[in-house]
Amino acid sequence: MPERRVILKNCGVIDPRRMETFLNNDGFKALTKALNEMTPDSVIETIKASGLRGRGGAGFPCGLKWELARKAPGDEKFVICNADEGEVGTFKDRYILENDPFSLIEGIAIAAYALGARQAYIYLRAEYHYLLELLTKAIAQTKEGGFLEHVDIQIREGAGAYVCGEESALMDSIEGKRGEVRYRPPFPPTQGLWEKPTVINNVETMMNIPQIVLNGADWFNQIGTDRSKGTKVFSVAGDVDRPGVYELEMGSQLKELVVDLAQAKKVKMLQIGGATGKIIPHTMMDTPLSFETILGAGAITVLDESRNIVDAVYHTMEFLAEESCGKCAPCREGTEALFGIMEKFNRGEGTERDIRHLEDLANAMMPSSLCGLGQAAPIPVVDSLQHFRSEYEDRIKQKQGGAAK
Amino acid sequence: MDKSPEEIPFHNRDQQNVLVMLEEAQYEAGCVSEARIAEVAESLDVSQSEVYGVATFYSFLSVKPLGRNVIRVCKSLPCYLKNSRMIIESIAAELGIKPGETTPDMKFSFELTNCIGGCDKAPAMLINSDVHGDLTPEKIAQILKSYD
Ligand SMILES: Cc1cc2nc3c(=O)[nH]c(=O)nc-3n(C[C@H](O)[C@H](O)[C@H](O)COP(=O)(O)O)c2cc1C
Ligand code: SF4
Numbered sequence: 036m037p038e039r040r041v042i043l044k045n046c047g048v049i050d051p052r053r054m055e056t057f058l059n060n061d062g063f064k065a066l067t068k069a070l071n072e073m074t075p076d077s078v079i080e081t082i083k084a085s086g087l088r089g090r091g092g093a094g095f096p097c098g099l100k101w102e103l104a105r106k107a108p109g110d111e112k113f114v115i116c117n118a119d120e121g122e123v124g125t126f127k128d129r130y131i132l133e134n135d136p137f138s139l140i141e142g143i144a145i146a147a148y149a150l151g152a153r154q155a156y157i158y159l160r161a162e163y164h165y166l167l168e169l170l171t172k173a174i175a176q177t178k179e180g181g182f183l184e185h186v187d188i189q190i191r192e193g194a195g196a197y198v199c200g201e202e203s204a205l206m207d208s209i210e211g212k213r214g215e216v217r218y219r220p221p222f223p224p225t226q227g228l229w230e231k232p233t234v235i236n237n238v239e240t241m242m243n244i245p246q247i248v249l250n251g252a253d254w255f256n257q258i259g260t261d262r263s264k265g266t267k268v269f270s271v272a273g274d275v276d277r278p279g280v281y282e283l284e285m286g287s288q289l290k291e292l293v294v295d296l297a298q299a300k301k302v303k304m305l306q307i308g309g310a311t312g313k314i315i316p317h318t319m320m321d322t323p324l325s326f327e328t329i330l331g332a333g334a335i336t337v338l339d340e341s342r343n344i345v346d347a348v349y350h351t352m353e354f355l356a357e358e359s360c361g362k363c364a365p366c367r368e369g370t371e372a373l374f375g376i377m378e379k380f381n382r383g384e385g386t387e388r389d390i391r392h393l394e395d396l397a398n399a400m401m402p403s404s405l406c407g408l409g410q411a412a413p414i415p416v417v418d419s420l421q422h423f424r425s426e427y428e429d430r431i432k433q434k435q436g437g438a439a440k
Numbered sequence: 441m442d443k444s445p446e447e448i449p450f451h452n453r454d455q456q457n458v459l460v461m462l463e464e465a466q467y468e469a470g471c472v473s474e475a476r477i478a479e480v481a482e483s484l485d486v487s488q489s490e491v492y493g494v495a496t497f498y499s500f501l502s503v504k505p506l507g508r509n510v511i512r513v514c515k516s517l518p519c520y521l522k523n524s525r526m527i528i529e530s531i532a533a534e535l536g537i538k539p540g541e542t543t544p545d546m547k548f549s550f551e552l553t554n555c556i557g558g559c560d561k562a563p564a565m566l567i568n569s570d571v572h573g574d575l576t577p578e579k580i581a582q583i584l585k586s587y588d
């Protein structure tokens with residue numbers, strides 16, 4: 036399957052600084068349709084029927100989240116767009132923000148209407164401060180155009196913390212606090228920002244909303260696989276000739292993305308979903324990309340045959356140990372310990388016992404960590420041990436002075 | 441876990457401005473001084489320790505003075521694969537300081553950071569809010585020259 040630009044259709048086509056160019060490409064038609072021809076409930080029904088699932092990594096059904104928040108008691112509700120994009124290897128949201136801020140604003144405005152929220156926030160990571168002006172101007176133009184009578188959209192900036200991409204930490208950060216993960220339940224749809232019902236969605240999720248409202252749930256339903264509807268936007272980096280952002284129908288093969296589009300050669304392994312994502316060998320490149328198989332937020336880092344797996348995992352664990360927020364012990368201690376052992380292997384001092392230690396740590400951390408970071412942090416270690424165990428063993432042999440490949 | 445209205449803790453919504461004001465201070469003055477922390481706490485009716493806690497949580501906020509320009513070189517995997525190490529070395533050589541340090545004339549602070557979302561242009565770095573990508577050691581001197 037070739038590239039299929041559905042939600043990136045305006046990228047490179049419109050001028051993100053001029054709303055007229057957006058209006059000339061069906062801009063705000065979906066919002067106008069929602070406001071004038073649909074009730075909030077019918078918008079939510081449409082999103083539910085479309086089967087859209089969150090693009091921020093977890094894949095939670097979008098319409099269901101909206102319905103929970105709409106039904107939650109309380110007059111004051113919030114919509115948040117998660118533009119924190121901190122996962123290693125991810126830059127698709129940046130590409131969207133840079134090229135089509137108006138569709139994003141349209142999606143947020145529709146969400147606010149469906150929810151009955153009068154206030155919405157875009158949480159923009161500090162690293163994207165250079166996009167603040169563009170976004171601010173796009174919101175101002177939209178407001179002047181009369182499209183935001185029902186909702187105020189404000190931008191809140193992060194200040195450099197990976198964990199603030201996690202939804203509850205993000206809300207604490209908007210509240211002006213340290214970005215710490217909250218204990219759950221309650222979940223955001225019932226008690227989110229200032230304990231009010233809140234819908235939080237990824238940038239790419241929001242981008243799907245106008246298309247679904249405009250073209251209908253049935254249209255969307257026909258794209259993709261059984262349990263993964265629509266298209267997905269991928270960021271491909273690493274050992275490829277054409278790194279970049281690509282949009283493909285859900286269910287497309289990894290090979291099509293990495294080899295045909297991004298032009299990877301002599302692939303050895305792929306990290307899918309960033310630092311907390313899965314590591315797979317090149318032999319699995321016919322895997323379809325979907326929630327049922329592998330997806331994450333769509334970040335793909337390619338390593339070719341010249342690369343060393345232990346080294347890559349070591350770097351990944353360094354990231355996770357640094358970014359663990361430290362709130363819960365299994366992750367705080369566990370990521371440090373995993374990193375420590377990987378460091379040992381990297382120095383060529385790892386032992387058989389260390390491998391068992393890695394496995395024990397992984398088993399302990401996954402079920403007991405408070406948020407997705409600690410729960411997923413052992414994945415790179417576990418996956419690399421499954422697919423590339425011999426590379427660990429070679430390092431041990433090297434140390435013992437034995438013959439290593 | 442439904443709570444009756446009496447049980448819902450009081451929220452000082454002004455507190456949301458803590459981070460906003462600290463970010464402003466950082467962009468303006470290059471750091472969040474103790475005096476600024478006290479001011480923010482006072483004006484928003486939040487304790488100083490709470491404000492200090494926020495100021496030290498985020499990596500883009502600094503309670504110590506930073507140089508006029510802050511360099512943040514990405515060291516995450518995609519950039520590492522594209523030789524970010526050589527970039528780090530050539531900046532260190534050019535400025536005569538190591539990551540974590542500031543030049544004596546306060547012109548540059550040099551830090552390492554995690555993925556800045558520019559992996560398609562790896563190796564990449566931020567100087568203040570500008571992204572510089574597809575870096576090579578040869579490009580470094582010229583780029584640094586454009587900041588004063
Ligand atoms: C450590 C951690 C970091 C996360 N970072 C992001 C992020 O940068 N962007 C994002 O959209 N979701 C991120 N998430 C997922 C969010 O918690 C949340 O699931 C998402 O914003 C929901 O939106 P969606 O349903 O539209 O995907 C992160 C989760 C964890 C555990
Ligand atoms: S799992 Fe890690 S990042 Fe998440 S709350 Fe615990 S310490 Fe913080």
Ligand code: FES
Pocket residue numbers: 123124125514515516517518519520554555556557558559562563564
């Ligand atoms: S890894 Fe360096 S910008 Fe993403």
